[in-house]
Amino acid sequence: MTHRVRVYPHNDLFNLAYFQRETIRTKLADGDQDGIKLDCLSCLMSLAFSVEALVNFVGYKKVPKWKEYDRFKNKMKKVCAIAGHEFDENVGLHKLIWELKELRDSVAHGKPIEIETEVRSREELREHMQCSWDVNLTPEHVESTYEAVKEFERFLFESCKISIGETLTSAVSVGK
Structure with missing residues (x-):
């Protein structure tokens, strides 16, 4: 039997x-x-990946000649334009999404840091040993970022007239 299969990873x-946010809450x-x-x-990385997959989903569905491997900023501009908004990484919801993308990049492309420093306490030493993303690793930041991604998803689906049913991974029999 033949089936039409649609796999949309942004949902997963x-x-x-x-799931990770619920683990944090617990x-x-x-x-x-x-x-x-x-x-x-882990939760922030999953959110960053879900945004990338969401942008690719909307682009695939709504942007003519969609280029999945284009630069993220170009894809955001195209998807937001289809949704009737200009993308500006310095303003509002777009700023939060852009910050999440930059966090993802800093983790994915982590670079060694080697310094010599004078410290007077263990706390000062800990501060010098932090990664750039450590300031984002709080439950409060996770909550606000999670809500921002959910709002961005709603915005795209509503603006692009995509129903929730159209976004789900599915398989339908087409006969034979």
Whole structure:
């Protein structure tokens, strides 16, 4: 039997972020801080990947001659234009999405840091040992970023007139 199969990974990635956010919430409720920064990092990476997959989904569905391997900024401009908005990485929701993309890039392309420094305390030493993304690894930042990605998804679907049913991975029999 022949089937038409549609696989849309943005849903799986957003579901992964949801699961990770729930893990963080449970740990907070239980007073468990063990590994919570790693949970935050995992959730933020899943959110970044879900945005990329979401942009590719909307672009594939709505932008003529969509180029999946184009630069992220170009893809955002095209998808936002189809949605009736100009993309500006310095303003509002677009700024939050852009910051998430930059966080993803800094993690994905992590570079060694080697310095010599004078410190007076362990706290000062810890500060010098931080990665650039460490400031983002808080449950509060995860919550606000999660909500921003959800809002961006709603904005794109509503503006581009894409129903939720059209976004789901599915298989339909086409006979034979």
